[in-house]
Amino acid sequence: MIEELRKIVGDKWVITGEERKLYSFDGFTAVSGEPSVVVLPGNEEEAVEVLRYLFSRKAKVVIRGSGTSLSGATVPLQGEVVVAMTRLNKVYSVEGYEIEVGPGIANAMVTKSAPKDLFYAPDPSSYVVSSIGGNVSHDSGGMRVVKYGPTFNSVLSLKVILTNGEVEEFTPSPFFNPTSIFVGSEGTLGAILRARLKLVPKPKARKTIVGVFQTVGDASRAVVGIFKAGVVPSALEMMDKTSVSIVERSRYKAGLPLAHVLLIELDEDLEESIARVVKVIRDNDGEFFEPEDDAPYWNARKGAFPAMGVVSRAYLTLDCNVPRAKLPLILSKVEEMSRNKGVTIANVFHAGDGNLHPLIPFDPDDKASLRKAIEVGSEITELAISLGGVPSGEHGIGLEKVKFLERYYNATDLEVMERIRKAFDPHGLLNPCKSFLKEKCQPKDEVFRWLWEWD
């Protein structure tokens, strides 16, 4: 098999020795796998040939982009072949408000490749590196979801290869739109070869207001208040005091006050919107400032997850969503859990769309601390579901959140999803053990048991 792969992509793009371990995990570091071999096709033709060959041999495959998944979606758990699509990073066309790109292109490069007056709206915090293929596969969000929607709203059509070896170019369809089911499918239905994406006009001006609060309750009530006041911000992020204190110790420090902070970006009706937002901040006992150069503040927000590295070598990043109105309640509960269980929890998240990201540090050399982090994480996610939320806002199910599917969906939902997955991948070749539904994989050790099973 390895010889065949080498013939297609060239010797140096097939990694077989010890170096293949460099593809054994992604941004989710609590577990690790091991690929049998890693292949890096150099273009679309090679990718098609590689995947056709692997599918014909019934080889199990993990499709990988930049390897930034926070749910472990690209960890090879069963010695799969990892096909890294990073070299497929071409811009094929830019026409009007549309851009067509390869799956390996980094999110940030899409806006860079677009006409000056347009931009690509979805902007996950990892946008400088995370790839469009991964973004589409996880329906990634970001700061601007609150106004422009997640990746789903920006994908016009896709070109994919299916496990029967067929290459399909979807066209916009008024009925049973085939593109939509691939958005968020986490590499379980096929491999994305190209994405045609929607660009939107850049606003004439943007304005950032930094709201500063003494309690999480005040900050989260202000979030709700902003929408009640009729303002839809283009981004609305919260960084609690713990996360501010951590990021201010990192290279991404911005000089944020040590408090619970809202970063509010407005991009239309500026004068009126600013006045309304300021009133809401004051009504909730907050203070505010309007930085002339807002870039350091947004960079601080975008670097806030990995800035955890300043205080801890490893951490879990939760991703549950709640209805915005439930933010004050769930944040106060999270504060309580942190206190009662003696676990640090830093909250830095997309407050505008209720997408929480509690960060829970753990010591990778101490299994007990990982177990505790997973337990607290479970509790928070279950609480979010019970408040009408969803287990994952944008990071995906991956290998991390599989047990929550049975809490969120009913048996019929799961049955239907199982049938869809089987229809696309009858032999279970794509990303096995991830986002799985009925037949769970056997946990290979206690960490997987903690992740996959309820007590």
Added chain:
Amino acid sequence: MGVGLELDKLELDKCVHCGFCLEVCPTYVITRSEVHSPRGRILAVRLGVKSEGLETCVFCRRCEAACPSGVEYGKAISSYRRADATKKLAHRILENPGLLYASLKVYSRSSSPIALRIKEFVKSYQPPLQYKDENAELLLFPGCLNSVVYRSTVEKATNYLRRFYKVEVYNGCCGLPHYAEGEKERALKIAEKLREAFKGKVVVSLSSNCTAHMREMGLDVFDFAEFVVKKNLPLPQREITVTVHDPCHASLVGLNKYTREMLKRMGAKIVEMEDPSFECGAGGTYFIFNPELSRRIAEEKGRKVKATGVENIISTNQACSLALSLHGKVFHVADLL
């Protein structure tokens, strides 16, 4: 494992595997392979995996500026790189600019692959300038390549500084190639030697990455443009349009703002290129030992330079100047005096 290595391993353990370093790394950008990325190199060390990637690092350290966890990549990874005999020989030659001059003469008659690669970049060379005012108070540190390959720059800078100070030219090596390419111990010794030589003198360096490295070694050194700006030295006016390359290490310690300030004071018009600190392709002796990767990095840099439509490139670091000469006319700020 020595104490030093253990500390370096602990430093690399700070990596949380986020990948923010990938797209700023020149070898990742051109290969798009984890093997040739900072994250991959760190993991290789952590797992004890023998990886080609450790040797393909250009050591530009742009990953450090992108790293939210603050991993001191350069300092730690340098302990895990090993120089082979050829690299060691190259380092010995760089330590002594007189020897460098003699070696280039020998290479000019050779057609070995290394000699041919050097000749692609080094078109002419001269013996280093020996200059010393009596009771010199200011040491001008050209940097090894400048001494021999850009002697006219050294002369211009010397003549300019002589108007205000008693000057001595100090021809030598800062030790950065050693530090970056697997001879860290020797680099530390070179730094100690320089500390002695610099005692009681004002030191001005003509190579920004050498300046940055010496500063990080705890030496008190000004970069040329920094000195001119901070001392408010008078400057001539020049009608010239330039694009500015930011040498990578100089960028990390914040020296490049002085280069721009000096150019502004001279009335030069600056057209910024995309990502000015993106690696030039030279990387110390990298261009000699990794010709293919170096070539592809240089092509990428060339695209960024070309997009400015400007022919004149400012580079205040000698090795960068060699690599950038593929894309236009290269000047040191001192050349404009």
